[in-house]
Amino acid sequence: MQRLLESLKALIAAKVTGVLDGARGQLYASSEASADAFWEAFYNTACLPDDWGEWDLVLLASTYARLDCLCGGHRVEAFTVHERWILVVLTPSPLAPGAQERIDRARKMLERLLPRDGVARAVPGGGPAGGGGGQGPAELGIPAWWIRNRAPN
Numbered sequence: 001m002q003r004l005l006e007s008l009k010a011l012i013a014a015k016v017t018g019v020l021d022g023a024r025g026q027l028y029a030s031s032e033a034s035a036d037a038f039w040e041a042f043y044n045t046a047c048l049p050d051d052w053g054e055w056d057l058v059l060l061a062s063t064y065a066r067l068d069c070l071c072g073g074h075r076v077e078a079f080t081v082h083e084r085w086i087l088v089v090l091t092p093s094p095l096a097p098g099a100q101e102r103i104d105r106a107r108k109m110l111e112r113l114l115p116r117d118g119v120a121r122a123v124p125g126g127g128p129a130g131g132g133g134g135q136g137p138a139e140l141g142i143p144a145w146w147i148r149n150r151a152p153n
Contacts, residue, residue, distance in 0.1 A: 001113055005031040008106045012091055012099040015074070016041040019110065020086040028085065041090055047071040059086070068093060079107050085114045 005017045009031040018030035018038050030038040042048065047069040059065035063080040075093040078086050087107055091099070 001029045001110075002031070004106060004109055004113075005029060008089070008102060011102045012089065013096055014092075015045065015090040017087070017089045017106075019081075019114070020088060021084065022080070022086050023084050045069065045074055045090065047074060048076070077103070079103075081107060081110050081114055082116045085110065 001019065005019070008014065009017045014031070016031055016038050018032075019028045020026065021028040027035045027038055032038040032041070049067070049070055052067055055065050055067055059078050059080060065078045067076045069075060073093060074090065076088065076090050078088045080086055087103075087110055089103060
């Protein structure tokens, strides 16, 4: 799964890509070597708004949510998979030509890879579920149900 996320990151010129376990509120897998490196990309994108509004409700209602940064040069896109998993991409805005199609293909692949039964298993290809552990930046205003509070190291 990490290879899929790394490939998607490279193909769409994203800062990071990841899959969150929405039931546990933690990172399951990412394009980065560690969970801390994944969350650091959000910390280092200072133009992301502090208040994400009802972003989480939009995501749950429509299976898709988008948040544009204050400078207009970045955006966070999220897509639910099997009502539990969340594909998250932090990308430049606007998306490069063909990027949306690549995101859609990755989401379809994740639908085949991620369990439907709600039980997280080891990440395909080895390694523990969680992509290195650790939780992310509540200070960014990411909904609490999505990730646990954790100060950066």
